[in-house]
Amino acid sequence: MVIRYLQTFMAAARASSFSAAGARLGLTQSAVSTQIKRLEEDLGCLLFERAGKSVRLSERGRQLLPEAEHIVQRYQAMRGASRQPAPVAITVGAISTAQTGLLPGALRRFRQSLPAVHVNVVPGMSSQLLAQVDEQELDLAVLIKPNLNLPRHLKWTALMRERYVGIAPRGTRGDWEAVAAALPFIRYNRKSHGGHLVDQFLRRLSTGVDELMELDEPAVILRMVREGLGCAVIPGTLVDAAADRQVRIVELPGPPFFREIGVVAHPREANEAVLASLVESMRKQAVELEARA
Template identity: 60%
Template structure:
């Protein structure tokens, strides 16, 4: 509820829900919803609406000083309660490849400074995680960079560029077109951003494939190829390609293909010491892993 009072104060100062949204990194609709819920809870009308402009109602003007004192009191209490070790829980999303490789080491580094901070780790595809960060369901997520750009209220912190490679069972020809014609294609799931990159590559080079299966985890795709079940195109930096004894790398025609992995975080969340420490841990761990 405290965030609704903050929104009320900013809307009162700007006399505009859209301007308040811009300052608070919210949509105009989100501001309107928060004000409406606050009005319902208080049982009064805080603003008079007239088209796109708003003005404090008589009740709103009466409650404004009390709202200012309430928010100031809360901030004062929060400041006194703050300690060096931030224990406020973090909601962290991560694609499966990152969870299996970078995340354990990054969490070990993070725990050195924040041993008591609870971190809830949420799995998902990059598209799902982007939506959850944008909807404030997650504080931060490690995912593949979106094609259509980053919303203004979010910050992108790049971690690495991961090259795609062709892979096939040992003894396969070293020509991608010949490999695709000879065996089933194990596809990187097209609902994921990485899978969409592979799909666009195949279309751009007019490469026909015989669909074998479709998976969302590159490391599992590698194991399928290692068992001789087909060929694939996967991002290779974070999978144990060298340890797959029965797999050979197949050159990809054309320009090298990469996916960019990074951290997507709300600008407002960066003010938290624990959030900054978590992102720093991910950056350092990525540098050591690659």
């Protein structure tokens, strides 16, 4: 990671522009600015003097530039000196429900064709994972489709539409209105995109709920309902809510609503075939999960 930041520093120094350096490196101006800021924090000095949209090397930046170039050259020489091809390794980000509900089956498929590839899985929320892909800290990430348009240099591949379901402890009776009136409500965090969809559903009903708690993870909400603490509305496919014998699926009134799960990636030549194979394995697993649901 430090080498990549040094390379970004060198590109920005040559171009005297973060946006021009980003265009050369395949990064957004924001990603370049973030990497330079982290490098400055790590070194404890300002590398650039900023004036509006223009930048120029600071005195300390001019002093450190030759050292950065030397370090990058030595690193590249070390890589070239290795006679043994490096093992292929990829880093994949995933939201929690994708880690437990999608990746195990997808990675089983993937390893049948590419057993030697090392896969490092990084957890996170959708917004965090998107930023990490943009900064090339992750090769790809499985997340909820962002509300806003993706940067043009990032590629989105849809995997599945996950339907929301009402859930209540086993043994409860009545339709959703009766269940929600009788039991406390366990809310999917309304600050998340997935929880915002639940909030919109409740507003459409124009009936209040007795909120007990608010949680980030659908799998944890499912466990709370299983323990008899209340009812909830969650995306039910990846947590396989229908298979839980301690929970009753309750039909929700009105039109069904969904969240879209997919893969965001930074197109690159390195490991392109490997990443394409993994995405295809995810797609096949998602089709199987949707058919089962």
